[in-house]
Amino acid sequence: MAASNEIMTLNMGPQHPSTHGVLRLVVELDGEVIQKITPHIGYLHRGIEKLSEHRTYHQTIPLTDRMDYLAPMSNNLGYVLAVEKLLGIEIPERAQAVRVIMTELTRLKSHLVWIACHALDIGAMTVFLYAFREREKVMDIYERVSGARMTSNYFRVGGLSRELPPGFEKDVQEVIDTFPGHFDTYEGLLTQNTIWKQRTIGNGVISAEDAIDWGITGPALRGSGVDTDARRDFPYSGYEKYQFAVPTGKNCDTYDRYKVRLIELRESVKIIDQALKSLKPGPILADAPQVCYPDKESVYNSIEGLIHHFKIASEGFPVPEGEVYQPLEAPKGELGYYIVSDGGNRPYRMRVRPPSFVNLGAIEKMAKGSMLADLVAIIGTLDIVLGEIDR
Amino acid sequence: MAENNRAVVKLKERFADAVLECKEFRGEITVTVRKEKILEVLKTLRDDLGFNFLTDLTAVDYLGSEPRFMVVYHLHSIAGKERIRVKAPVTEEACHIDSATALWNSANWLEREAFDLFGITFVNHPNLVRILLTDDWVGYPLRKDYPLQGPDREPYKGRLS
Numbered sequence: 001m002a003a004s005n006e007i008m009t010l011n012m013g014p015q016h017p018s019t020h021g022v023l024r025l026v027v028e029l030d031g032e033v034i035q036k037i038t039p040h041i042g043y044l045h046r047g048i049e050k051l052s053e054h055r056t057y058h059q060t061i062p063l064t065d066r067m068d069y070l071a072p073m074s075n076n077l078g079y080v081l082a083v084e085k086l087l088g089i090e091i092p093e094r095a096q097a098v099r100v101i102m103t104e105l106t107r108l109k110s111h112l113v114w115i116a117c118h119a120l121d122i123g124a125m126t127v128f129l130y131a132f133r134e135r136e137k138v139m140d141i142y143e144r145v146s147g148a149r150m151t152s153n154y155f156r157v158g159g160l161s162r163e164l165p166p167g168f169e170k171d172v173q174e175v176i177d178t179f180p181g182h183f184d185t186y187e188g189l190l191t192q193n194t195i196w197k198q199r200t201i202g203n204g205v206i207s208a209e210d211a212i213d214w215g216i217t218g219p220a221l222r223g224s225g226v227d228t229d230a231r232r233d234f235p236y237s238g239y240e241k242y243q244f245a246v247p248t249g250k251n252c253d254t255y256d257r258y259k260v261r262l263i264e265l266r267e268s269v270k271i272i273d274q275a276l277k278s279l280k281p282g283p284i285l286a287d288a289p290q291v292c293y294p295d296k297e298s299v300y301n302s303i304e305g306l307i308h309h310f311k312i313a314s315e316g317f318p319v320p321e322g323e324v325y326q327p328l329e330a331p332k333g334e335l336g337y338y339i340v341s342d343g344g345n346r347p348y349r350m351r352v353r354p355p356s357f358v359n360l361g362a363i364e365k366m367a368k369g370s371m372l373a374d375l376v377a378i379i380g381t382l383d384i385v386l387g388e389i390d391r
Numbered sequence: 392m393a394e395n396n397r398a399v400v401k402l403k404e405r406f407a408d409a410v411l412e413c414k415e416f417r418g419e420i421t422v423t424v425r426k427e428k429i430l431e432v433l434k435t436l437r438d439d440l441g442f443n444f445l446t447d448l449t450a451v452d453y454l455g456s457e458p459r460f461m462v463v464y465h466l467h468s469i470a471g472k473e474r475i476r477v478k479a480p481v482t483e484e485a486c487h488i489d490s491a492t493a494l495w496n497s498a499n500w501l502e503r504e505a506f507d508l509f510g511i512t513f514v515n516h517p518n519l520v521r522i523l524l525t526d527d528w529v530g531y532p533l534r535k536d537y538p539l540q541g542p543d544r545e546p547y548k549g550r551l552s
Contacts, residue, residue, distance in 0.1 A: 042523035049508075050532055054539050085417050212444055212469070215497025226469060233472040322416045325465055325476060327446070336465065340451055353447040353465070361500035390523060 007035060010372070014043055018121045018376045021386030023360075029372060037367045037375070039360060044390035052350040056316030057083050060350065062153040067352065068388040069150055071110040073102045073142075074330040075388075076155040081236055082326035082337035083157045086319050087291060094282040095159035096238040100275045101172060102145065102154065103237075104268040108179065109138040110331035110383075111265050115186060118258075118380035122199045127189050134182050141171050158292035159285035169276060176273045183265055190258070200254040204366045204378040207252055214362035217355050218333025219264060220382060223249035223257030230329040242274045254381040261383075291317045316345035325353075332356050332383050352391060356384040396420050398440045398475055406432060411480075419476060426462070426479040426488045433464065433477065433494055442466035442475055448491065448501035450481075450509045454535035458482040460511060464491070487512040490519075508533035 008029045014022040022043035028036040048067060052060040064079045065072030077099055084091065091099075116131035139149045144165045146154035154161055190196045206216070211224040221228065229246040231239045247263035249256025285292040293312055298305030321343040328335045333355025340349040359382050367378050394400075399413050402422060409428035414421045424432045436442040447465040458480040466475050481488050490513035491498035502513040503522040510531035513519055521528060530537050538544070 042525075045523045047532060050537075050539060088417065213496050215445060215495065215501075217446075228469045234474070323421070323476075324417050324419060325447070325474070327467075327474070334446065336447055338447065338449065338463070338465070349451045351447070351449045351463075353449075357500065357504075358497055361497065365496070 005030070012375075014040075018117075018379060020117060020379060020384055023379075023384070023386055023389075025363075025375070027372065027375070032371045032373070034367050034370055034372060034375065037364055039363060041357075041360070041386070042390050044386050046391065048391045049350055049352065052347055054346065056345050057157055057319060057347065058312070058316060060347070061155065061157075062151065064352075065151050065153055066387060067354065067391055068110075068330065068332065068335070068356070068385050070113050070385050071106045071331045072150055072152045073099075073106040073146075073154060074110075074328065074335060076152060077103050077237065078326055078328040078330070078335045078337045080155045080157050081328065082324055082339045083319065084286075085324045085326055086322060086339060086341050087157070087288070088320070089158060089286045089288045089291065091159055091237070091286050092283045093238070094280060095284045095286075097275045097279045098160055098164060098284070099155060099237045100239065100242070101272050101279070104272045104275070105138050105141060105172070105175070107268045107331045108175070108265060109135055109142075111261050111268075112138070114261060114331075114380075114383045115258075118377075118383075119186075119190065119196075121376045121380045123195060124190060124193070127186055130182065130185060130189075134179065137171075137175060137178075141168070141175070144168065144171065156285070156293065158288055159283070163284060169279070172272060172276055176269055176276070179269050180266060183262060187262060197255065199374075199377055200258060200381075201251075203254040203370065203374050204257075204381055205251070205253045206362065206366050210365060211252070211362070214365055215358040216333070216362050217358065218330070218383075219261045220257055220333065220359055222247060223260045223381075224252040225250055230327045230334055234327055236326070236328060239271075241278070242271050244271050254377050257381050318343060318345055319347075327353075330355055332385065332388070333359055352388075354388045354391065356382075356386075357389045360384050360389055398422075398436060398442070398473075401440060402432060402435065405435060419474070421476045421478060423461075423478045423480065426481055429462075429464075429477070429479045430489045430491065430493060433466075433491060436466055436475065436477070437494060441468040441471045442473070444469055445491065445495040445497050445501075446474070448498055448505060450505045450511055450533075452509060452533065452535045460486065460509065462488055462505070462511065481511055486510060487514050489514050490516040492516055507531075510534065 010027045013024040024040040026038040048063050064075040067075050112131040112135040116128040119127035143149050146152040208224045208226050211221050225248050227248050244267045247260045249260050294305045294308045299309045319341045323340040325338045336353030338351040339347050342348040367375050403410050409425045412423040444467040446467045449463050451461045460481040462479045464477040506519055507521040507523050
């Protein structure tokens with residue numbers, strides 16, 4: 001019998017609980033060892049890049065938080081930063097600090113889903129329940145601030161859409177005070193857990209050279225020991241004012257990536273703490289009347305304010321001709337917005353550089369030669385979200 | 392200014408006839424080169440100038456101008472904390488360019504996406520098939536002459552009209 005070297009082709013997904021969305025993988029197996037893996041994506045393709053060419057600059061913001069729906073405000077921020085860079089406008093300090101607080105809360109939110117699902121996939125149900133409980137706290141803040149739990153649409157070109165709700169400082173302070181203890185709980189459940197260690201140590205190994213070659217970014221790249229972080233190397237939104245460490249791993253495996261993300265959670269809390277302390281009253285929109293909405297007081301009480309509001313809402317604003325690329329350290333890696341403007345009120349071309357898309361491309365390299373059961377851990381450690389991959 | 396940038400000086404020196412334009416806008420350097428030399432330029436940037444990371448690869452359709460397409464590469468020097476953008480014009484008649492997969496594996500999926508949505512062929516790509524759309528899709532949606540609603544439906548009148 002020649003059955004010993006027969007290759008079996010197995011289909012995994014698109015409906016599969018551990019593919020984290022509608023990801024389909026065609027796996028060629030020799031016994032239980034993966035010989036080749038072919039991802040099929042595009043089930044969620046909505047043509048966001050095409051759509052944005054037909055909308056004014058402000059109308060694209062709500063599309064962006066539908067990409068990485070686990071980290072909506074990071075997507076909002078990348079987009080408005082790119083438009084602001086094209087316009088060359090200065091953002092007031094308060095708006096910058098609020099943006100930092102909200103995007104770091106977003107990182108907590110996104111990493112909590114990562115640890116929850118990753119642990120659940122490998123068999124640790126308790127962490128899933130705990131992490132989702134904590135995530136709900138962040139969701140509540142989201143809801144109070146932006147009115148929505150996920151599709152936030154909170155930032156505006158030039159600043160924020162509205163002032164923070166009363167009690168915001170107290171809510172965030174509660175996160176700062178309680179979350180490190182919760183992280184201790186997760187670590188207590190996982191870091192020295194024998195099953196966890198057996199499933200993650202030596203799993204999905206990718207060297208620093210390979211990780212760079214395959215374009216991996218974010219915690220997955222830092223897990224392979226490459227010291228890079230867009231917040232520190234290309235500061236935006238006032239990140240240069242905050243002190244935080246950029247963790248890196250050594251062994252390039254799933255366990256190191258897990259440790260990197262846990263340190264990132266703690267560093268995020270430190271950044272939120274610093275930003276909250278620096279938060280002072282002040283304007284939340286830039287002094288750029290051609291771009292920013294007027295305050296509601298003048299919209300309701302003066303004809304000039306009403307016309308101003310109407311003009312910006314209906315025809316938008318022109319943006320100088322040129323092209324910019326705005327990198328941003330999103331929870332999943334480097335999120336980039338490349339916008340080409342022809343001087344009109346709509347982007348001539350908007351390109352999103354999605355971290356999950358490029359990271360998933362490396363799965364061919366990472367999964368080759370590992371066992372089928374380990375594939376689930378590799379998908380988990382890449383921390384992908386299909387809304388962003390397919391756009 | 393762009394002319395004083397280390398990478399630009401080096402590229403101009405080595406590829407005097409291939410560099411078409413150097414520009415700086417909002418602190419970002421853009422170098423436009425002839426597409427025949429794109430791999431050599433990228434290789435020089437990667438090996439000699441430290442731009443070891445291919446962040447992004449995409450295309451822009453300038454319908455109505457010649458050449459029609461621009462393939463855009465974003466490179467990142469992790470150690471130098473620098474970024475550079477390289478562009479290469481591609482005409483509609485000769486809608487192909489050498490594949491950067493010879494230099495970076497990350498170009499694989501990015502080029503497939505550009506092929507899928509713009510119809511630009513990447514020569515020597517190991518597996519140039521559609522990635523986001525289905526294999527039997529007709530047309531290239533991100534081209535400017537592709538209607539927003541799709542080819543066989545009423546044209547989109549726009550939210551702004």
